[in-house]
Amino acid sequence: MGGEADEMMDQPDHATMTDPAKTDMKRGSGVSLWRQIAETLEEEIASGARAAGARLPVEAELADRFGVNRHTVRRALGVLAERGLIEATAGRGTFVKEAPLRYPIGPRTRFSEIVSAGGREPFGRFLGSKVEPACAEAARELRVAEGTLVLRIDSIHEADGVPISMGTAWFPHARCQDLDLIYAATGSLTRALSTLGIADYRRWETRVSARAADDRERDMLSLASGRSVMVVERIDVDVTGTPLQWGRSSFAADRVQLIIKP
Secondary structure, eight states, rough: OOOHHHHHTTOOOHHHHTTGGGGOOOOSSSSOOOHHHHHHHHHHHHTTTTOOOOOOOHHHHHHHHHOOOOOHHHHHHHHHHHHEEEEETTTEEEEOOOOOOEEESSOOOOOOOOHHTTTEEEEEEEEEEEEEOHHOOOOOOOTTTTTTTTEEEEEEETTTTTTEEEEEEEEETOTTHHHHHHHHSOHHHHHHHTTTTTTEEEEEEEEEEEEEHHHHHHHTOOOOOOOOEEEEEEEETTTTTTEEEEEEEEEEETTTEEEEOO
């Protein structure tokens, strides 16, 4: 009875059903149409016919190919997403999921260099900034007096247009005036700091934890409900050992593989 009910719910429009060239589904086989679609697409991904990073046809095109309605296609895509085979990104479409980005964390950690080394195109997108008095936590991490002016920068980092992480960083304002403007123009923190005469910096400390993504993280990182983020807190210092940046970023947990290096 359940299989028959599934079959009835999966019925396409009559016009679609009467065109045998548009369907390779085995109706009445006891296997729901959405499951057949999911298995077909999974086989195409496994065989390499749909390569990692490739964009899938839109729902309407898939519905036309398989001779079903969009609800049936949507259910099949939902199953593949749950299995970690595909991923929908707001405004871009649905893609075959790429292998997690290897993200080494060591004395010299640079997002742009890491992403480029993985064969992807990096970009840091400026979200906003604010000059504010250092709270007790920021003052402790940057080793300044509480209330000292600090520059807060909010940003999101992408690889091939896919959001990887989002976060906030604080810098001593007296030393990093206009850093936000330069970063917004270049999309690279390293280049922005270099413009201010800070040619190099290194990672002093990294702290990693994990939790469920909140509403804002799900929206900004295009994460499905129930997904997790890895929270990476960092302190970077200049060549003299003076704190230059304290930041906290949320990484899409299934898009990166953090590798801690000595």
